[in-house]
Amino acid sequence: MLNSRPAVFLDRDGTINEQMGYINHTCRFQLLENAAAAIRKLNDADIPVVVISNQSGLARGYFPEELLAAVNEKMERLLAEQGAHVDGIYYCPHHPEAKEARFRESCGCRKPKPGLVLQASKEMNLLPEQSFVVGDRWSDIKTAANCGAKSILVRTGYGRGDEQYIGPQQEIQPDHKAEDLLEAVEWILSQPPFV
Numbered sequence: 614m615l616n617s618r619p620a621v622f623l624d625r626d627g628t629i630n631e632q633m634g635y636i637n638h639t640c641r642f643q644l645l646e647n648a649a650a651a652i653r654k655l656n657d658a659d660i661p662v663v664v665i666s667n668q669s670g671l672a673r674g675y676f677p678e679e680l681l682a683a684v685n686e687k688m689e690r691l692l693a694e695q696g697a698h699v700d701g702i703y704y705c706p707h708h709p710e711a712k713e714a715r716f717r718e719s720c721g722c723r724k725p726k727p728g729l730v731l732q733a734s735k736e737m738n739l740l741p742e743q744s745f746v747v748g749d750r751w752s753d754i755k756t757a758a759n760c761g762a763k764s765i766l767v768r769t770g771y772g773r774g775d776e777q778y779i780g781p782q783q784e785i786q787p788d789h790k791a792e793d794l795l796e797a798v799e800w801i802l803s804q805p806p807f808v
Contacts, residue, residue, distance in 0.1 A: 619806055620661035620739040621798070622730055622762065623652075623699075624748030627770015628794055629688065632749065635670035642684050642691075645769055647795035649695035654798050656697055658807065661739060663701040664688075665729040665746075665756070672711035681706075701737055703729040725755030730762065743806050747797045748772075751779050754787045763788040763804070765797040 626632055629652075631643040655662050664685075670676055685702050692698055705724065711717035722728030727741070734741045746757035749770030757764030766772055766780075766787040776790065791797035801807065 617738050617740045618661065619743035619745075620663055620700075620733075620737070621655055621801060622663050622665050622733070622744060622746045622756075623794070624724075624746075624750065624753045625664050625666040625688070625704075627749035627772065628747055628753075628767055629664070632770035635675045636684055637670065637676045637680065639680070639683050639687050642687050644688070644691050645793065647793050649692050649697045651793075651795040651798040652692060652699065653695065653697040654795075654802065658802060660807065661700045661737060662698075663703065663730075663733045663737065663739070664699050665724065665733065666702075666704045667724050667752070668704045668706055669708040669711075669723075671706045672708035672713065672716035674712035678706075701733050703733050705729060724750075725752040725759055727756060727760035730756060730760045734760075745801050745804075747791075747794060747801075749775065751775050751783055751785075754783075755785055757788075758785045765789045765791055765800065767791050767793055767797055769793050 629648045633641045705722040706716050707718050707720040709719050742761035744762045746762045747765045749772035754764045764787045789800050
């Protein structure tokens with residue numbers, strides 16, 4: 614069995630791609646500038662990259678599972694075109710007010726709960742407490758705290774607004790703030806256990 618290792622867990626919308634609200638068509642998925650370069654740096658350093666994403670639009674009936682799969686496939690294709698890849702994609706399809714009964718639950722995987730990180734860590738043999746979570750919402754920062762990881766708030770997507778209007782009232786603060794994913798990755802690569 615492979616030794617457990619640290620990873621970088623990335624929020625998707627607003628961190629890897631433009632924040633568009635609910636992505637209800639593949640044409641609405643646009644990679645953020647520098648996102649592929651950032652992920653490629655992690656790939657080159659042999660650090661697992663795992664996407665963790667709340668997808669309540671699925672629960673609310675705004676789009677079908679087939680579309681979510683198609684959007685993730687587009688993300689992987691666009692990253693591959695720039696020499697980057699993610700090692701895993703985990704998402705929460707649940708919401709307490711879901712339109713479809715099968716998604717209507719108060720689950721353990723909806724961020725800020727740590728379920729997505731814990732599931733990926735178990736399945737991919739990762740160490741959450743030595744890992745990093747990067748996202749543009751305070752729910753990502755709290756997810757990191759809830760699984761013992763370090764957190765980085767990026768100012769893309771909702772990040773700048775969350776930093777200004779949500780953050781000052783929060784007890785939990787990010788370990789670092791970055792303009793975008795590339796700046797976040799450069800900081801991560803300067804931190805233990807990667808140095």
